[in-house]
Amino acid sequence: MKKRQLIERVSKEAEEDHAQPRLTRADWLEKALEMLIQNGIDAVRITRLADLLGVTRGSFYWHFADRNELLEAMLDVWQQSNTASVIQAATAPGTLQDRILALFICWLDPELFDPRLDFAVRDWARGDAALQAVIAQSDQQRMDALIAMFAAHGFAERQAIIRARNFYYTQMGYYALNVREPLSVRLSYVATYFETYTDEKLDPQAEADFRQKVIARKELWGDERIPAR
Amino acid sequence: MKKRQLIERVSKEAEEDHAQPRLTRADWLEKALEMLIQNGIDAVRITRLADLLGVTRGSFYWHFADRNELLEAMLDVWQQSNTASVIQAATAPGTLQDRILALFICWLDPELFDPRLDFAVRDWARGDAALQAVIAQSDQQRMDALIAMFAAHGFAERQAIIRARNFYYTQMGYYALNVREPLSVRLSYVATYFETYTDEKLDPQAEADFRQKVIARKELWGDERIPAR
DNA sequence: CCAACGCCATACAGTGGTGTATTGGAAGAT
DNA sequence: ATCTTCCAATACACCACTGTATGGCGTTGG
Structure with a gap:
């Protein structure tokens, strides 16, 4: 689901025409998420967001009870x-x-999976046990889906777990290190990783289709969406 | 190298007897690192540290020029x-x-490799390009050492890179997700991971020795050093 | 023994953030 | 055309934190 849609849904607002003269709850939320991603939760200050949005804090306290x-x-x-x-x-x-x-598409398209948001939330949870529990639950749900995927295709329980962990942890590690590689380099690793995770060869035709699909999508998210973090 | 030693070396102070009536630069540094690990860089406030150390900020500004x-x-x-x-x-x-x-010992012993510190520093670098560059350089040094290790034992260039990445990223992903498992569970995965990374069987005797070594070390770091993050 | 140094307390000025109360004004509804 | 409703500006009280200036006091060395 597109993030902006989600933001508006969470804000309980219908999608409206752009170029609004006044702000909506969703506008504040979007800016706050941007701030979280770029500078961490402690940078999400009402004063600062108000400056960035070109209004005063009076607006904020109409849309939200408090921070x-x-x-x-x-x-x-x-x-x-x-x-x-x-x-x-x-x-x-x-x-x-x-x-x-x-899943590889997911890892590559920030509209589907935004690693910066994911890690910003993890950092946010530092020292907050309740939030850590929420995150741990999400991780468990993701892992369960991955384990089920491997299990459904013939891997025994323990093997499915190890493969799911390798698959998921490797990708999270990649994000955690904030690696910055051009798309072409990332694409060149796809086949090798696929074989590592599945012990099968990747069908060359499928790989070609994948490349094309990713490149087509890339048009959509624009050129430089590689996170500066 | 032990962290406290490093802290004192960075503080350019000799290791002294404990139970000092006055504080040293190293004491402030140690508390600050603890705070960084537990609550992030934005929680490293002079006022707060002074409270925790039971002194006023006057002490801080004697040991340090500024924050x-x-x-x-x-x-x-x-x-x-x-x-x-x-x-x-x-x-x-x-x-x-x-x-x-x-390396597995490293991953298990927080005195050798403290993942909480590692990730706290990575989070700290959010939105700070200069700091990101420092971290990227450290990551490169670690990766180079791992690649050289695999290469020195018969893996071709590309294979060595993929294996090093899998090895390092998987572990970083594990830390990033803040997984909390008992030591016994982590030890039970050692052989399987070893085989995944090297394509060799782990010598049972070596595995037994490893278990014993880790458990002996564990006595040293105490029981509950599993990060609450 | 007392003088200098090392470490800390106190007081002050300044900044940046929160939340509340009140007022102002533009768009839609009737 | 006025009357709500929605959104934002302004002003106020308050707190957390930084950094500086200065004074106090115990410890140590000459």
């Missing part, structure tokens, strides 16, 4: 975006190859 | 602890098996 309400809305957006995308890809119709490639 | 000097000292400690441990393990004498196991 806490904003934070809760932000968490709602996260909960309903990244995890849902992973699970959807892992349970996609088709062969194991189809599903793995769907 | 910035403290932050630089904290970064020095990180630079000289985690990365050094990884490189040392990866270049340890012996077979590939010896080195991999040395």
Whole structure:
């Protein structure tokens, strides 16, 4: 699901025409998420957001009771975006190859899975046990979907777990290190990773289709969406 | 290298008797690192540290010029602890098996590699390009050591890179997700992971020795060093 | 023994953030 | 055409934190 849609849904507002003269709850929420991603939760200050939005704090306190309400809305957006995308890809119709490639798409398209948001939320949870529990639950849901995917294609329980962990942890590690590689380089690793995870060869035709699909999508998200973090 | 030693070295102070009536630069630094790990860089406030140390801020401004000097000292400690441990393990004498196991020890012993510090520093770098560059350099050094390790034991260039990435990213992903497992569970995965990374069987005797070694070390770091993050 | 140094307390000025109360004004509804 | 409703500006009280200036006091060395 598109993030802006989610933001508006969480804000309980209908999607309206752009170029509004006044702000909506969703506008504040969007800016706050942007701030969270770029500078961490402690940078999400009402004063600062008001400056960026070109209004005073008076506006904020009309849309939200207080800062806490904003934070809760932000968490709602996260909960309903990244995890849902992973699970959807892992349970996609088709062969194991189809599903793995769907997951690779997920890893590559920030509209489906935004690693910056994911890690910003994880950092946010530092020192907050309740939030950590929420995140752990989401991780468990993602892992369960991945384990089920491998298990459904012939891997025994323990093997499915190890493969799911390798698959998921490797990708999270990649994000955690904030690696910055051009898309072409990432694409060149796809076949090798696929074989590592599945012990099968990746069908060359499928790989070609995948490349084309990703490049077509890339047009949509624009050129430089590689996170500066 | 032990972290407290490093802290004192960075503070340019000799190790003294405990139970000092007055504080040293190292005491402030240690508390600040603790705060960074538990609550992030934005929680590293002079006022708060002073409260925790039971003194007023007057003490701080005797030991440090300003907050910035403290932050630089904290970064020095990180630079000289985690990365050094990884490189040392990866270049340890012996077979590939010896080195991999040395790295596993690293992953398990927070005195050698403290993942909480590592990720706290990564989070700190959010929105700070200069700091990101420092971290990227450390990551590169670690990766180079791992690639060289695999290459030195017969893996071709590309294979060595993929294996090093899998090895390192998987572990970083594990830490990033803040997984909390008992030591016994982690130990039970060692052999399987070893085989995944090397395509060799882990010598049962070596595995037994490893278990014993880790458990002996565990006595040293105490029981509950599993990060609450 | 007392003088200098090392470490800390106190007081002050300044900044940036929160939340509340009140007022102002433009768009839609009737 | 006026009357709500929605959104934003302004003003106020309050708190957390930084950094500086200065004074106090115990410890140590000459």
